Amino acid sequence: MGKANTTLTCVGDRGRIERYRYDNIAGSTLNDLYAAANYPGTPQFSAAMNVMGLPSTSGLNNFGQLVSAFISVPVSGNYRFNITGDDQTALFLSNNHDPANKQSTLAIVLAFSNMTEHNKFVFQSTANVYLQAGQYYYIEINQKQGTGSSHFGLFWQTPFTPPNVWKRIPSYYFYDYNCDVACIPQGTPCDDGNPFTNADQYNENCECMGTPCTGDDCDSPLASYIPFAPCGLTDQLTNRRENSWLSCQVKNNPNPGRERGHWILYDLGQRYEMISSQIWNYNAAGQTQNGFEVVTIDYSEDGNQWQTLGTYNWPLAPGENGYGGFNGPEFNNIKARYILINSLDDTTTCRGLSKVAFHAVVCPEMNTVCDDGNENTVDDKFNDNCECTGRDLSINPCSETVIFLQDTTLNAQVIGAEISITSGDTVWVSGVAGLVAGSYIELNPGFASEPNSIFMASISPCDEIGLTAPVNAEERRSSPARNPEELPYLFVKKVKESESIDIYFRMDGKGQAKLLLKDVGSGITYYLLDNELLNQGLYRKRIPSRKLSEEHNLNFEYFYKGEKYEAKFGQ
Structure with missing residues (x-):
């Protein structure tokens, strides 16, 4: 829409509203967003918006959003602003162009509100704010989403709006805020908002840019030049009955401690560490009352000994296309092969589910032999954290002060000494082995290894014991x-x-x-x-x-x- 008529450094293009999204931040309050290390500098996604708001969507959980812009009005007078959102959403408006004064005017949605529910919270609307025509005022929206659907929207009443009427604000009155520090890594795919560019991605200047199309008709709206595939996989379900599971006959429960009823048993095939779940209740159009409402979940490693995870109240599905489900129970890293979901609802009616997904990690029994993929480790086994790890050939166990080897076969072991290791006659390496000493290692005639064996000799003082790399070592x-x-x-x-x-x-x-x-x-x-x-x-x-x-x-x-x-x- 053009450039701003101003010398203010931070005022950008007219009609452009930039939205930044910050992923993997648990919780539904804005304080969870403010405390996150990646806010506001390192978002995972950004996009330009045509209006100051987003419609209701589902399928993405635990994220926060930041929108910064300037607003300029054509007529001086009193204006009021209203914010809606899901979950917690806040509006900040400065009394001038400086973000330092953004606390001058505040409106907040403390929890969930519908998209056009303007009066749910007492602080959802501002008082009258006098705006001078032609001036630039910094404006900011923060939104935090926990689980479920998400949306936010900004509305206003101008000097000419009828009482009790809230209108969306056209993008014409907004200007891009050019002084944000947020930057997405170079090469990350994006959408620059231009239908006539392709392969859009962030460049070295943190800008989302695409490759312009070429040819005589590349500026035609009918040109086939689409930056992304028109359709991709989503977590959203249709409301067709045949896409769901329904139990209309009670049966004996696999858990002998449970009564006959409606249940579904998942055999995962092997032992897993269970982390979390996503649930899509019965979403058949006109039949959503047959979903699971009061639910218990049991789990077992062998299908015989059962433990209870908990009892839950699940919301019914809407029966509409595009159903995104909801976050199911957290499994708190329990170990299980079998997951049993039981309906405690009325057994005289059918009960069903549309889809269940688990976030889990393969977890064989502790000390199960494995291969960690590192040729410089030995004795690879699964530990109690479901990790396949071996003993590092370069770490000194320091079992003795001085070691002399003779008539010995080394296989799948690490031998370490505080000072030195010396080999005598007939020391044979078969498989994978390592020698580690604090000062020196002497290999004399008679030391040999089989073909394809792996042998490592290294110097490592004993005061370095235990300096193994932790998770997220950097x-x-x-x-x-x-x-x-x-x-x-x-x-x-x-x-x-x-x-x-x-x-x-x-x-x-x-x-x-x-x-x-x-x-x-x-x-x-x-x-x-x-x-x-x-x-x-x-x-x-x-x-x-x-x-x-x-x-x-x-x-x-x-x-x-x-x-x-x-x-x-x-x-």
Whole structure:
């Protein structure tokens, strides 16, 4: 729609509204979003919107969203704003173009509201806000989704709107906010909103760009030039009866502790570590009352000895196409091969389900022999965490001070000494083996190995015992491992082998936290956080550096409990 008529650095294209999505953040409150390390700097997805809002969708859970823009009105006067959303959703409106003043006006949906339910919560609408024609006002929406369907929408009343009428705001009145720090990794697929480009992906400047089409008719709406496949797999179901399972005759329960009834038994074929589930209740059109409502779930490793996971109340399906189901029970990492879902509802009626999906990991019995895929380990077995791991040939068990080997066959073992290992006559390697010493290893005549055997000799002092890599080792190495009370309130670290920066800030308890980044090279101030956090501890924010000036001369400011803390970062 054109460029803004202003000298303000952060005001971008007219009619463009950018939405950022942050995945894998559990919970349904905005505080869960604000506390996440990847908010607001490292979203997983972004897209341009035609209106300030999204229709109701399902199939994606545990995410948050951020929308930042400027709004400018053609007529001075009093305006009111209203926000709807699912789950918790908040509107912030500055009294000018500066995001630092975004707390001037606030509206919030505390939980779920319908898409046009404007009066569910007392703080859902703002009071009258005077806006001056031609001025730019910073506006922001935050939304947090737990499970189930999701939506949000912004509405207004202008000086000319009839009383009690809320209207959606045309994108014509919005301008892109150009000073956000969010950046998605280069090469990530996206949609640039242009139907005449293909292979859209993020470039080195964090911009979603596609390859323009070529040819005489490439600007025709009828041109076959589609950035993505028109149809893909989803978790949404139709409402056809034949796509569901229905039990109309009660039967003896596989669990002898249960009465006859309607039930469904899943035999997973082998032992699994069960993590979570997704449920689609009976979604046949006009028959959704036959779904499972009061439910117990039992589990077993052998089909004979049963344990109860819990009793649950499940919502009925809507009976419509596009049904996305709901998050089922968490299995809390139990081990099972058999999952038994029992209906405790009226047995005189049929009961059924449309679909059940489990998130699980193969988990053979502990000490089951396996192959971890690492040729430098021996004695590979499954541990109690369902992981196939072996003993590393390079780690010194330090079982003796000095070891002398003679008339010995080494097979699937690691021998370690604090100081030295010396081989004498007839030392034979068969299979995989390792020698590890603190100072030296001496292999004398008589030492030999079979063809295709694997042998490793290495020097490893005993004070390195146990320094094995933890889960997310890079994350743990880059994070401070001290009592938070011993740490400064603000400090910054470069993430190794990355273009990202980690900012750590400390909170002693519930309070308002404000975190700023001032890029000296560009003169831009980035607002990383200006919200209330509920818990004490050390928080981390990770931001990409690709949007920052090349010099990376950065000043960080943290405001907490009336104090200001500063940290600098530079090349």
